Amino acid sequence: MPVGPFTLADVEREARARLPSEVWDFIQGGSGSERTLAANAAQFGRYALRPRTLVDVSACDTGLCLLGSALEMPVGVAPMAYHRLADDEGETATARAAGRAGALLVAGIFASRTLEEIAAAATGPLWLQLYWLRRRDALAALVERAEAAGYRALVLTVDAPRVGRRLRDARNGFAVPAGIRAVNLDPGLMAASHRSAAGASGIESHAREQFDPALSWSDLAWLRERSSLPLVLKGILTAEDARLAAEHGVAAVVVSNHGGRQLDGALPSLAALPEVVAALPPEIPALFDGGVRTGADVAVALALGARAVLVGRPVLWGLAAGGEAGVDAVLGLLRSELEDAMALLGRPALRDLDRTTLAPWPGAPAGHRPDR
Numbered sequence: 001m002p003v004g005p006f007t008l009a010d011v012e013r014e015a016r017a018r019l020p021s022e023v024w025d026f027i028q029g030g031s032g033s034e035r036t037l038a039a040n041a042a043q044f045g046r047y048a049l050r051p052r053t054l055v056d057v058s059a060c061d062t063g064l065c066l067l068g069s070a071l072e073m074p075v076g077v078a079p080m081a082y083h084r085l086a087d088d089e090g091e092t093a094t095a096r097a098a099g100r101a102g103a104l105l106v107a108g109i110f111a112s113r114t115l116e117e118i119a120a121a122a123t124g125p126l127w128l129q130l131y132w133l134r135r136r137d138a139l140a141a142l143v144e145r146a147e148a149a150g151y152r153a154l155v156l157t158v159d160a161p162r163v164g165r166r167l168r169d170a171r172n173g174f175a176v177p178a179g180i181r182a183v184n185l186d187p188g189l190m191a192a193s194h195r196s197a198a199g200a201s202g203i204e205s206h207a208r209e210q211f212d213p214a215l216s217w218s219d220l221a222w223l224r225e226r227s228s229l230p231l232v233l234k235g236i237l238t239a240e241d242a243r244l245a246a247e248h249g250v251a252a253v254v255v256s257n258h259g260g261r262q263l264d265g266a267l268p269s270l271a272a273l274p275e276v277v278a279a280l281p282p283e284i285p286a287l288f289d290g291g292v293r294t295g296a297d298v299a300v301a302l303a304l305g306a307r308a309v310l311v312g313r314p315v316l317w318g319l320a321a322g323g324e325a326g327v328d329a330v331l332g333l334l335r336s337e338l339e340d341a342m343a344l345l346g347r348p349a350l351r352d353l354d355r356t357t358l359a360p361w362p363g364a365p366a367g368h369r370p371d372r
């Protein structure tokens with residue numbers, strides 16, 4: 001009888017063996033030399049955990065409330081395009097698994113299942129991620145559909161006025177396969193993403209054609225006028241932008257560098273997290289993504305002030321390795337590892353994970369991450 005997976009690295013290996021190389025590169029790759037991509041994971045190695053003893057840890061509570069929604073774990077699925085690249089069921093499989101785990105699912109604007117299909121499959125809270133398109137009518141239509149389908153927040157990605165130079169995709173001449181589409185948008189609007197050319201990325205070409213690089217803080221009012229849903233900004237890395245987000249009435253921010261897929265050399269998300277949290281008023285939570293690969297990583301991010309974390313690539317690994325059951329395994333591993341960490345730390349509630357949980361890793365060189 002097969003056993004495991006025991007770690008997310010096991011899931012990663014299985015996914016890589018199953019996926020075509022160009023799809024693997026699209027999922028796994030970052031921008032430029034992938035310096036920020038590597039640093040996101042390495043940054044966790046700067047911290048050691050400080051366990052407390054003689055604490056009753058017979059029950060560890062991983063539940064929380066986020067923007068009015070009850071969650072069973074402080075882990076959600078980050079917005080990602082085209083889940084059907086990894087599994088035929090795509091986002092509907094992800095939604096069912098996230099619901100069973102009591103986890104948040106942030107559906108991507110370029111989902112390969114309709115917003116309504118995802119909502120029908122979901123039993124947990126759903127948010128919808130948006131890019132700022134030149135076609136505001138397309139954005140407005142998506143917002144209206146999301147609200148009607150029961151989505152509970154809008155997540156605007158603000159670190160992508162254009163797509164970063166993702167060299168793996170360019171070398172592969174990657175374009176979205178014809179049988180997989182961003183079905184929530186007009187096919188004409190998405191056409192460039194399907195055009196393959198030697199030495200060029202269809203994803204990058206599409207973004208330059210359709211993303212509006214003129215987006216500014218003043219434009220947020222237009223979006224807020226079209227929906228009563230809370231607005232979350234994803235891609236905040238500085239205290240300056242955190243303060244501006246609060247001034248413009250956002251409900252939450254996501255501290256993120258787009259998984260190392262935008263500005264190569266940008267701060268690792270974990271390094272940016274403390275200054276963003278310090279700049280926000282207490283009522284505005286900071287979520288976090290970037291390099292989370294274990295439940296102990298989740299604990300570190302929460303100790304640095306994140307209310308919850310989002311995971312991206314590991315979910316697609318799970319889909320590729322085992323479909324819906326693979327996503328179950330990924331989310332289940334993260335929850336069980338987080339519970340283990342909380343028990344062994346003597347911190348049985350999420351509120352107990354604070355800065356006293358952490359110390360600098362002794363003698364670690366910059367960016368070192370102990371083997372796991």
